[in-house]
Amino acid sequence: MLLGDEAVALAAMHAGVSGAYAYPGTPSTEILEYLVPRAAGGGFTAHWCANEKTAYEQALGMSMLGRRSLVAMKHVGLNVAMDPFVNSALVALGGGLVVAVADDPGMHSSQNEQDTRILADFARVPCLEPADQQEAYDMTREAFGLSERFAVPVVLRLVTRLCHSRAVVVPRPPRPQNAMAKTAAPQDWTLLPHNARRLWRALLDRLPEIGRAAADSAYNRFDAGDPGAPFAVLTSGIARHYLAAETAELGFRPPQLHVGMYPAPDDAIRRLADTAARLLVIEEGHPFLERRLRGVLPHGWEVRGKESGALPLDGELTPDLVRAALGLPSRPHLAAPALPLPGRPPQLCKGCPHADSYQAVRAALADFPESVVTSDIGCYTLGALPPYSAIESCVCMGASVGMAKGAADAGLRPVLAVIGDSTFLHSGVTPLMDAVAAGTPMTLLILDNGTVAMTGLQPTILPGSRLEPLLLGLGVEPEHLHVVEVQPRRPEALAGLLRAELAHPGVSVIVAVRECVELAKAGRHRGDQA
Amino acid sequence: MLAGVGGQGVLSVAAILAEAARRLGLQVRQGEVHGMSQRGGAVQATLRLSDRPIEGDLVARGGADMVLGVEPLEALRYLDYLAPAGRLVTSADPYENIPDYPPPEQVLAAVRAIPGAVLVAAGDLARRAGSGRTANVVMVGAASAFLPLPAEVVEACIGEGFAAKGERVVEANRRAFALGRAAVEGGAGA
Ligand code: SF4
Numbered sequence: 001m002l003l004g005d006e007a008v009a010l011a012a013m014h015a016g017v018s019g020a021y022a023y024p025g026t027p028s029t030e031i032l033e034y035l036v037p038r039a040a041g042g043g044f045t046a047h048w049c050a051n052e053k054t055a056y057e058q059a060l061g062m063s064m065l066g067r068r069s070l071v072a073m074k075h076v077g078l079n080v081a082m083d084p085f086v087n088s089a090l091v092a093l094g095g096g097l098v099v100a101v102a103d104d105p106g107m108h109s110s111q112n113e114q115d116t117r118i119l120a121d122f123a124r125v126p127c128l129e130p131a132d133q134q135e136a137y138d139m140t141r142e143a144f145g146l147s148e149r150f151a152v153p154v155v156l157r158l159v160t161r162l163c164h165s166r167a168v169v170v171p172r173p174p175r176p177q178n179a180m181a182k183t184a185a186p187q188d189w190t191l192l193p194h195n196a197r198r199l200w201r202a203l204l205d206r207l208p209e210i211g212r213a214a215a216d217s218a219y220n221r222f223d224a225g226d227p228g229a230p231f232a233v234l235t236s237g238i239a240r241h242y243l244a245a246e247t248a249e250l251g252f253r254p255p256q257l258h259v260g261m262y263p264a265p266d267d268a269i270r271r272l273a274d275t276a277a278r279l280l281v282i283e284e285g286h287p288f289l290e291r292r293l294r295g296v297l298p299h300g301w302e303v304r305g306k307e308s309g310a311l312p313l314d315g316e317l318t319p320d321l322v323r324a325a326l327g328l329p330s331r332p333h334l335a336a337p338a339l340p341l342p343g344r345p346p347q348l349c350k351g352c353p354h355a356d357s358y359q360a361v362r363a364a365l366a367d368f369p370e371s372v373v374t375s376d377i378g379c380y381t382l383g384a385l386p387p388y389s390a391i392e393s394c395v396c397m398g399a400s401v402g403m404a405k406g407a408a409d410a411g412l413r414p415v416l417a418v419i420g421d422s423t424f425l426h427s428g429v430t431p432l433m434d435a436v437a438a439g440t441p442m443t444l445l446i447l448d449n450g451t452v453a454m455t456g457l458q459p460t461i462l463p464g465s466r467l468e469p470l471l472l473g474l475g476v477e478p479e480h481l482h483v484v485e486v487q488p489r490r491p492e493a494l495a496g497l498l499r500a501e502l503a504h505p506g507v508s509v510i511v512a513v514r515e516c517v518e519l520a521k522a523g524r525h526r527g528d529q530a
Numbered sequence: 531m532l533a534g535v536g537g538q539g540v541l542s543v544a545a546i547l548a549e550a551a552r553r554l555g556l557q558v559r560q561g562e563v564h565g566m567s568q569r570g571g572a573v574q575a576t577l578r579l580s581d582r583p584i585e586g587d588l589v590a591r592g593g594a595d596m597v598l599g600v601e602p603l604e605a606l607r608y609l610d611y612l613a614p615a616g617r618l619v620t621s622a623d624p625y626e627n628i629p630d631y632p633p634p635e636q637v638l639a640a641v642r643a644i645p646g647a648v649l650v651a652a653g654d655l656a657r658r659a660g661s662g663r664t665a666n667v668v669m670v671g672a673a674s675a676f677l678p679l680p681a682e683v684v685e686a687c688i689g690e691g692f693a694a695k696g697e698r699v700v701e702a703n704r705r706a707f708a709l710g711r712a713a714v715e716g717g718a719g720a
Pocket of ligand 1: 380516518
């Protein structure tokens with residue numbers, strides 16, 4: 001029984017992957033979680049990286065040397081890696097490069113719902129979208145082959161439900177790794193304008209062939225259904241199973257086209273349209289196929305989907321939504337209880353160091369009539385909720401630092417940015433450079449809990465002990481850089497320090513150190529076994 | 531449909547039942563929740579067992595044969611997923627980590643009002659088994675009595691699942707399982 005993420009990881013191993021790289025991010029984390037402990041025994045490299053961009057570039061270097069590589073991330077991680085991603089479609093890839101991106105429709109653990117299929121299309125690269133764990137395995141293996149055949153990165157688009165559900169997966173015999181081979185000419189990797197123009201043209205010239213491969217792919221399946229069916233259905237990814245679960249009740253088999261490989265097969269879409277004048281599109285994420293459909297078909301067809309309102313534009317698909325779109329009533333079920341059920345949002349663990357740090361933040365800011373506290377992504381984002389209510393923003397990895405500078409530039413005093421150690425190393429260092437260069441009056445509070453806690457205790461890329469020299473190296477003044485231990489339930493010392501530094505008219509940084517409770521527990525547990 | 535609070539071991543319950551079903555040759559789909567909600571928030575998992583191929587990981591409202599709660603308020607949250615002939619099996623121990631948790635007697639009364647609902651004194655039984663941390667495995671025992679899963683098979687999965695944590699943990703969990711199962715088989719739910 002494997003998670004969808006684990007099926008991808010196992011397939012990469014069996015496909016002869018030589019390097020796998022990622023920054024942890026729900027729901028993609030378990031891909032590298034599976035590979036890291038197996039790397040030494042399997043004779044390949046699997047590394048957590050500083051961020052998705054550095055991860056992508058490492059995978060690209062591996063491919064340049066003819067070897068297969070995998071880079072995994074959550075959907076918003078691809079925004080961070082967008083630059084190498086889009087440009088890598090132009091270079092002469094050697095070893096297969098597979099980009100596994102896990103979208104999070106419903107935002108179970110994310111800040112937005114973006115759809116990676118659109119970004120694959122934007123970069124003009126093929127995209128595979130598995131419907132279940134077995135397909136996640138099979139498609140990952142195929143993706144390496146496609147990448148080598150067309151010399152382009154291949155995107156594997158996953159969604160939360162698939163990543164985090166388990167099913168039995170039947171593997172195939174493994175294939176050895178590629179030998180290292182430096183074959184590509186430098187002009188095919190150096191995107192100077194004259195090279196880039198030629199390589200871009202070459203990619204565009206390959207697109208029809210890539211399109212034919214998608215059209216012929218066994219993952220794009222057409223089923224003629226029952227003749228005279230009142231409507232036909234276009235599905236993608238896991239929506240195929242949602243449809244299959246409900247068709248028994250429809251009373252007929254609708255003609256169906258399932259898309260598992262993109263670019264979407266336009267001819268097959270037209271064939272589907274020939275079967276019925278009404279078409280329903282069921283897809284997870286944005287109305288990507290639905291829009292394509294509207295473009296491909298002449299007037300006179302009724303296309304129903306997310307844009308038409310037959311399915312919601314936001315949130316995750318559910319069997320109930322699919323039933324409603326198919327015109328099926330809801331199944332008989334028990335009524336929800338009359339008792340009002342309060343929500344139960346996630347919260348910081350008992351004894352979490354962030355709780356004490358936030359008490360200190362509140363105490364320190366109480367002295368100022370006005371202030372702003374920008375923050376970032378991690379367990380500490382829960383400091384936005386009561387009883388802490390200590391932070392006022394969470395936008396994207398590292399944004400707290402740059403936003404604090406902008407807020408200070410706008411004229412507010414004091415300005416505090418609160419960020420975790422791992423988020424700081426991911427994307428907080430460069431904006432701090434800007435603040436130091438400008439001598440911005442702002443304070444940065446780095447919560448160093450020694451781990452990437454939210455995603456399951458992955459190691460931070462640098463140990464906490466390296467933060468101080470790093471910060472000094474950036475030019476933070478030694479007298480305004482403090483590394484302090486956070487005392488349990490005694491926030492006064494940290495509050496006093498914050499108060500003093502918030503009044504300083506330049507950059508100040510406080511690193512508040514205390515180990516995450518879960519990390520301490522896990523450490524003890526490992527100790528038990530030793 | 532399985533429900534509880536992050537940290538209560540809902541995923542372990544799903545994993546044990548899934549493994550037992552797999553060993554019996556059933557088709558299995560197990561949906562989990564990872565990430566933010568694992569931090570003390572509401573956690574929900576799905577488990578589908580069938581002797582035929584299974585389409586998808588989620589079920590529609592009215593599609594669940596059982597709602598299994600490791601916490602009673604969380605179990606009630608998914609009541610409308612239960613088929614009219616389905617069964618609610620839940621721990622009777624409220625986990626009050628939110629300020630607006632309703633009075634516990636009202637929560638338990640709402641559970642009792644559901645025909646066939648089974649309340650299990652999971653915390654007490656877990657302590658009798660030797661560790662309060664085994665309450666989730668008490669619920670595995672209680673649930674398994676209503677599923678096509680023979681006790682020996684589930685027990686074997688528990689033994690292997692906890693083997694890495696040492697003999698004492700395995701034994702406590704075995705006892706927890708047996709107590710949970712006996713509690714409902716004897717009709718002695720709380
Ligand atoms: S996992 Fe660690 S950092 Fe996250 S809330 Fe718990 S103690 Fe705090």
